[in-house]
Amino acid sequence: MSEHKNTVALANRILFQNGVLDAFGHVSMRNPLNPNEFLLARNMAPAQVTASDILIFNLDGLLVSDSSEKSYLERYIHAAIYSARPEINSVVHSHSPAVVPFTIVPSVRLRPVCHMSGFLRGLVPNFEIRQHAGPGSDLLIRDLYLGNRLAETLGKGAAVLMRGHGFTTCGESVQEAVYRAIYTQNNAQLQAAAMAMGEIVYLTDEEAVAADMANMGQISRAWNFWTIQADF
Numbered sequence: 334m335s336e337h338k339n340t341v342a343l344a345n346r347i348l349f350q351n352g353v354l355d356a357f358g359h360v361s362m363r364n365p366l367n368p369n370e371f372l373l374a375r376n377m378a379p380a381q382v383t384a385s386d387i388l389i390f391n392l393d394g395l396l397v398s399d400s401s402e403k404s405y406l407e408r409y410i411h412a413a414i415y416s417a418r419p420e421i422n423s424v425v426h427s428h429s430p431a432v433v434p435f436t437i438v439p440s441v442r443l444r445p446v447c448h449m450s451g452f453l454r455g456l457v458p459n460f461e462i463r464q465h466a467g468p469g470s471d472l473l474i475r476d477l478y479l480g481n482r483l484a485e486t487l488g489k490g491a492a493v494l495m496r497g498h499g500f501t502t503c504g505e506s507v508q509e510a511v512y513r514a515i516y517t518q519n520n521a522q523l524q525a526a527a528m529a530m531g532e533i534v535y536l537t538d539e540e541a542v543a544a545d546m547a548n549m550g551q552i553s554r555a556w557n558f559w560t561i562q563a564d565f
């Protein structure tokens with residue numbers, strides 16, 4: 334288990350170093366020893382997470398580890414996606430300021446503009462929490478009901494935007510989820526820059542699928558590089 338906790342701690346630091354997480358946001362991993370559990374840090378800034386900070390939760394978002402540490406309020410994001418998507422083994426939730434603008438301008442949709450983000454093919458859904466929590470919520474996914482609604486909006490996709498809040502992405506491995514989180518943010522930066530220049534030529538769905546397949550074989554190269562950067 335210590336190896337898996339190390340991987341989650343490393344993912345936290347990689348995502349911090351790449352600007353996807355700051356004092357907030359989190360990354361989790363389905364427990365390889367029990368698919369009905371997941372590993373997630375205690376309530377703390379991602380940059381400071383070490384293996385000893387990783388706790389185990391069940392798919393109701395309840396703490397399994399024997400610990401009195403505070404948990405992240407939004408752990409239900411992870412619990413609900415692991416319940417809904419058996420093939421998913423890692424989830425990243427981010428408040429990236431590069432992505433948030435795409436959650437709050439209804440006429441603009443996040444779409445793949447670059448071969449590195451082919452996994453964003455189609456229209457990335459935007460979760461409107463008002464439809465489920467009314468007009469006065471704090472926008473946080475603070476219970477399993479809201480987590481399940483978010484997972485429904487994600488559907489079979491790779492990422493879901495969250496209006497006025499951020500985004501959540503997932504993958505079949507920690508490496509894939511981290512890659513998708515970094516390149517969701519990267520695509521948002523590129524798309525915003527291009528929109529300021531003029532009309533955009535987006536990837537076709539066919540290009541996005543082909544690019545995504547090509548990139549899947551390259552993820553370990555990126556992970557190894559990010560590991561060296563973040564291994565402090």
Ligand SMILES: [Zn+2]
Nearest residue numbers: 407428498499
């Ligand atoms: Zn959040």
